[in-house]
Amino acid sequence: MPDAVTLTCTWGRSPMPVTGSPQVAYLLVEATPASAPTTPVPLNFCLVLDRSGSMQGAKLESMKTATRRVIETLTEQDVVSIVIFDDTVQTLVPATLATDRGALLAAVDTISESGGTAMSLGMQAGQKEIQKHLGPDRISHMLLLTDGQTWGDEETCRSIATSLGQAEVRITALGLGAEWNEKLLDDLAEFTEGSSDYISDPNQISSFFQRAVRSAQGTAATDARLLLRLVREATTRAVYRATPAIANLGYQPIGENEVSVRLGDLVFGQTASVVLDLMLPGRTAGSFRIAQAELHVAPVGSEHEQVVKQDILLAFSADTSTSVYEPRVMNLVEKVTAFKLQTRALAEAEIGNTSGATQKLRAAATRLLDLGELDLAEKTSQQADQLEQGAKLSAESQKELKYATRRLTQKLEE
Structure with a gap:
C-alpha cells in the first residue's frame, strides 16, 4: 500500500561548519498528503452562529450570505445542522442530509438579531446535533462565529470543546470585530485541534467560512503525530508549526532524546510543516545521521494507522565556504x-x-x-x-x- 503522506526533511543550513562546541540548527519537516480521492469522505458539519443584537446590519447579512454559500458548497452526502444563539438558543436546522437546499436556504433567511451572547448554549446545542452522526464514516466539524464576549460561561465553553475534541470533532472558531475573547476562542481551537481566526470586516466572513468547509472536505488524514528520535547530546529547544498557520506547538518529551509533536489533521492540497529549533553536538567532518523522523497518521477511509519513517542526515565540513543556507x-x-x-x-x-x-x-x-x-x-x-x-x-x-x-x-x- 503506498504511503498516504509524503514526509520531507530539510535543514536550514548544510553542510554545517565543524566546531568544537554545540551549535543551533533549524530543521523543516513537511507532511504532504498524496493525491485526493475522487469521492471525499462526507461531512457532519454544524454551524453555531451568533445572532445577538450587536450583529445587526452588515454583520448579520454577511453571515447569512456566508451560510448560504456553505450550504451550496456541501454535497448531498453531507450532514448539516445550524444553531443560532443570543442569550437563548435555537436549533434552526436539526442535523439532516444537505439534500433539500431550498429548505435550508429558506431557514437561513429567517435569521434575525436579538438579545445578548451566551455562547455555551449554542455550543451545547451544536454538540447535540453533531453527536447524532458521529463516526468514522464522517468528518465532524463545528464552525463557530461570534462578535462579542460571552456572559460568564467561558469555562462551560471550554468543557464542551474538551468533550468535542475527545470525540475527534474539530472547531473552527471565528471572532468578528474587536470585542470577542481571543483567549477563549484560541482555547476552543486548541482543545479540538482546530483553528481560530480574526475577521476584521464582515465582507470577509464568506471567505473564512469557505476555507473552513473546504478544509474539512479535503481532510486526508487525522491525528497526525510526529515522533523525532535524536542522537545522543542533540536536544530540541522549540517546535513551531510553520504551515498552514504559525503556532507554538510545544512538544512532549518521551525520553532523553525523543519528542512527540501533534500536527492534527492533514488536508489534501496543503503541506503541514513544522520548524524545529535544535542544539546539535560538535562533529568532525563527514555525514552523520542526526535523527529519525516518524510520522503517525490515520488516513481517512482506512481502519489502520500508517507510519512513515525517514532518517535525517546532515553533513559537516571544515570548509565554511561550502556551507549554504536553504x-x-x-x-x-x-x-x-x-x-x-x-x-x-x-x-x-x-x-x-x-x-x-x-x-x-x-x-x-x-x-x-x-x-x-x-x-x-x-x-x-x-x-x-x-x-x-x-x-x-x-x-x-x-x-x-x-x-x-x-x-x-x-x-x-x-
Whole structure:
C-alpha cells in the first residue's frame, strides 16, 4: 500500500561548519498528503452562529450570505445542522442530509438579531446535533462565529470543546470585530485541534467560512503525530508549526532524546510543516545521521494507522565556504521569529512592561520589513510608537497584529 503522506526533511543550513562546541540548527519537516480521492469522505458539519443584537446590519447579512454559500458548497452526502444563539438558543436546522437546499436556504433567511451572547448554549446545542452522526464514516466539524464576549460561561465553553475534541470533532472558531475573547476562542481551537481566526470586516466572513468547509472536505488524514528520535547530546529547544498557520506547538518529551509533536489533521492540497529549533553536538567532518523522523497518521477511509519513517542526515565540513543556507527554510524561520517577537511583545504589554513590549515590536517590525511584509511592518511599528508615547494598544490592534502574524505563511489566494 503506498504511503498516504509524503514526509520531507530539510535543514536550514548544510553542510554545517565543524566546531568544537554545540551549535543551533533549524530543521523543516513537511507532511504532504498524496493525491485526493475522487469521492471525499462526507461531512457532519454544524454551524453555531451568533445572532445577538450587536450583529445587526452588515454583520448579520454577511453571515447569512456566508451560510448560504456553505450550504451550496456541501454535497448531498453531507450532514448539516445550524444553531443560532443570543442569550437563548435555537436549533434552526436539526442535523439532516444537505439534500433539500431550498429548505435550508429558506431557514437561513429567517435569521434575525436579538438579545445578548451566551455562547455555551449554542455550543451545547451544536454538540447535540453533531453527536447524532458521529463516526468514522464522517468528518465532524463545528464552525463557530461570534462578535462579542460571552456572559460568564467561558469555562462551560471550554468543557464542551474538551468533550468535542475527545470525540475527534474539530472547531473552527471565528471572532468578528474587536470585542470577542481571543483567549477563549484560541482555547476552543486548541482543545479540538482546530483553528481560530480574526475577521476584521464582515465582507470577509464568506471567505473564512469557505476555507473552513473546504478544509474539512479535503481532510486526508487525522491525528497526525510526529515522533523525532535524536542522537545522543542533540536536544530540541522549540517546535513551531510553520504551515498552514504559525503556532507554538510545544512538544512532549518521551525520553532523553525523543519528542512527540501533534500536527492534527492533514488536508489534501496543503503541506503541514513544522520548524524545529535544535542544539546539535560538535562533529568532525563527514555525514552523520542526526535523527529519525516518524510520522503517525490515520488516513481517512482506512481502519489502520500508517507510519512513515525517514532518517535525517546532515553533513559537516571544515570548509565554511561550502556551507549554504536553504532560502525557503530560513524564510520560514524568519516568519516564525517575527511571530515569536510579536507574541512576546503583546504579553509584555499586557503586564505593563512598556519598554520590553516596544523593543520587541520594533524588532518584529524590522523582521517583517526584511520579509517584504510592508503593511504589517508599518502597523507593527505604529503600535510600538503608540506604546512608547504612553498609550495602550486597542483590542482591535492586538487582534490584528496577532492573527496577521499567524497568517504570514499562508498563500495570498487563501
